[in-house]
Amino acid sequence: MIINNKLVSVFISIALVFTAERTIASSWQTSLSMYGDIKYQEGFKHFDYVDPNATKGGTFKQASIGSFDSLNPYIVKGNAAAGITHIYDTLLQQSADEPFSLYPLIAEKVKVADDFSWVSFLINSEAKFEDGKPITAEDVKFSFDLLIKEGSPLYASYYAGVESVEVDSTQQVTFHFAQSGNRELPLIIGQIPVFPKHFWKDKDFTKSGLLIPIGSGPYKIKSFDAGKQITFQRNSAYWAKDLPVNKGRFNFDQLIFDYYRDDSVAFEAFKSGAFDYRLETSSKRWATGYVGEQFNSDKIILETIEDKSPQGMQGFWFNLRRDKFKDPNVREAISLLFDFEWANKTLFYGAYTRINSFYSGSELSTGINISDAEREILSPYAAQLNKSVFEPIQTNITLGNGNVRKQMRQAVALLSKAGYELKDSKMQNAAGEQLSFEFLLYSKDFERVIHPFRRNLQRIGIKTSIRLVDVSQFINRLNNFEFDMLSLRKGQSISPGNEQASYWGCETADQVGTSNWAGLCSPVVDQLTKQLTLATTRKQLVDITRSLDRVLLSQHMVIPQWYLPAYRIAYWNKFNHPKNAPYYDLGIETWWAKPSEPISKEEGQ
Structure with a gap:
């Protein structure tokens, strides 16, 4: 299973439970789990770690260190822009309060062989790319082939167990495995990002550059200044905004990443209000640097949140x-x-x-x-x-x-x-x-x-x-x-x-x-x-x-x-977040702007 290293960063309901005593029938399912029981049963409305009533709107600005010269995070060449994976969706969505369970996103149903020798996905007929064109099974196969042949070597290794991919119909695609018994492979196939074939078929995917891609996710690229800043705009026409896996998430109208060459400079910029949020990794700075009027007056909030994920x-x-x-x-x-x-x-x-x-x-x-x-x-x-x-x-x-x-x-x-x-x-x-x-x-x-x-x-x-x-x-x-x-x-x-x-x-x-x-x-x-x-x-x-x-x-x-099994975060006091953070993640995508920030008039986005 891939977690999104510092690197970082990349992720209704009859349970599909993998145990030695119980195998699954070859029938369509509406969720997948590596082991144990599915937490979110049929008809669930949203994940427990979100606020479904969170308002939409406002801007969330972060800092990134270094520079960027690519808008493609799936290849070796170049340094991809921060936040770029926000423009892509995957077949299924992983919950952040279970070890490894997936729920419908682009795929609305999934079927796994009794002996785990293949997996099929049924694409939601409403699924669309940001340009409005439908997402099809052919796009899924194209995305897989593209990652294997032209993506980072990680993908060829990660998906090595896949022997072939077959497009069964416009909405159905099946992955056949080289051997049976791999109980995780159906789940990791469910995490494949989906690219539009009509956009990439005549372009060089391996070329590191600043070609703006067409995405399939909740955000799209609004603008960028190469190496300095990139801005993502929430897609008001995002087809999946009301799915249970997305309720209460992706609440900001804009996500902005400003680049700094040095982390010390970035810290000073944060204290001056140049950006909104900071994840602190320096114990010395956490102990001695967060002092001054803006901290004493609660203009900047400091929190330490338990990190229950393996630390690696x-x-x-x-x-x-x-x-x-x-x-x-x-x-x-x-x-x-x-x-x-x-x-x-x-x-x-x-x-x-x-x-x-x-x-x-x-x-x-x-x-x-x-x-x-x-x-x-x-x-x-x-x-x-x-x-x-x-x-x-x-x-x-x-x-x-x-x-x-x-x-x-x-x-x-x-x-x-x-x-x-x-x-x-x-x-x-x-x-x-x-x-x-x-x-x-x-x-x-x-x-x-x-x-x-x-x-x-x-x-x-x-x-x-x-x-x-x-x-x-x-x-x-x-x-x-x-x-x-x-x-x-x-x-x-x-x-x-x-x-x-x-x-x-x-x-x-x-x-x-x-x-x-x-x-x-x-x-x-x-x-x-x-x-x-x-x-x-x-x-x-x-x-x-x-x-x-x-x-x-x-x-x-x-x-x-x-x-340190904890997140040390600091942010300007203009945001709210749910009372309960997800068990295995910090959950920034569940935050929202306080009313003083401009709020979108579009409901349900």
Whole structure:
């Protein structure tokens, strides 16, 4: 299941429940669920986390850092404009207060084979693109083919289980799978964005540019100033505005994204009223920066909202394609010298918790000790795995006072195993070459985190440097593997599945634009990701994910950083939002303007 990384960002009712004991009949259904019961039963009016009476109108302005040179978020080339996915709808809509359940949007019904070997969608006869032309089954097939052939490599990997697509009629399309038993694949097919064939059939989808596309969603592009600002206008003729999945959502007439080169400049602009809303990611700024008359007088509201989604993995990612990082002993040695405890106390005001899993903050995270279920899953691969996989996980905990002598000794010993020797204050290999690498950054604010880390590395003779680039260059270097080490967060779903192969699989390790940032290639990981897609119960899914987590951790391909299971938000006091936020999302699309903002006269939009 795809969640919309910081990256970000991309998602009535007989239940379709996937369990080992119960399979579904090949009949038309009006909802899909990965497991468990459907929350929203037949005849539901709206999601519980919206206010169906929210007024329409007003403007919501946000900031984005960097620049943009593309209006196509589905390809590798270019840096797509913020908010651009608002112009597209998907076949089905995911609810944000269930692990993975989908409800009708472009498709009004869905049918799945008893053995999960195919899925059919019945397109709503009222569904239209923003230019008024009907959305057909042919558009759905065209969209799928376009993503597979010309989109980011992520899609070819994500939809690899699809063998063929058949247009059964004007309103019906069927996806046939290469093998049966993949219970998640029908759901992820339901998340495909739909493009108009009549618009794209004679255009180059792969070209990064500023051609304004025709969309299928609640907003359309009103105007833009390349690299500086983009404005989206709510589509007053949006055909799906009254569907249960859309009631109380998409309430602003305009969404505006202003671009800033630097986050510090953006923060000052926010305080002056240049834009309306800010999601704060800096603990220091949250603790010390939100002061002044506008905060004391409640002109700006501060809120901390619990984030119940899995936190995933945020960390320093090694580029395993580099020869110097091939040996896991080298990676583990470097990891030992990141002093989280000191950084958390000194730099972060004690706000964070150390990440200890690729699925941190959820039941999917493995424990210190391997469980019996994990041992059973991993035992067949024992000969291919480091024995540490089956042992208690040793967490690196420092004194928090800047003294890392213990970790230095451990790191030197590990580097010795890898063929390095500390000589003349330099950590050298047999050829006399010093171990050195570069941190790639797009935010100057992060330098304060890296400098203490660099000092610890220098103390055992490892040379480091920092390359600071803008966001566009950062993305380009990431996509083309032009980095040694960088800092990113990979978010995770509460229901991981097909996307895991694109995150960690051998087939994606060297694809330009891959989601496999580190370039990991492990036959065992490939086998575990396949097992994950064939899980028949929630318990199996959890056990396999925990097993995968243990193996990924043993690779030392990332130096875990920290997480905060909460959203820290600030906004000017001219908006309302529902009392209850959705369980797995912040739910900005459910907000609306207070009466002081201009309100639309169009009812029901």
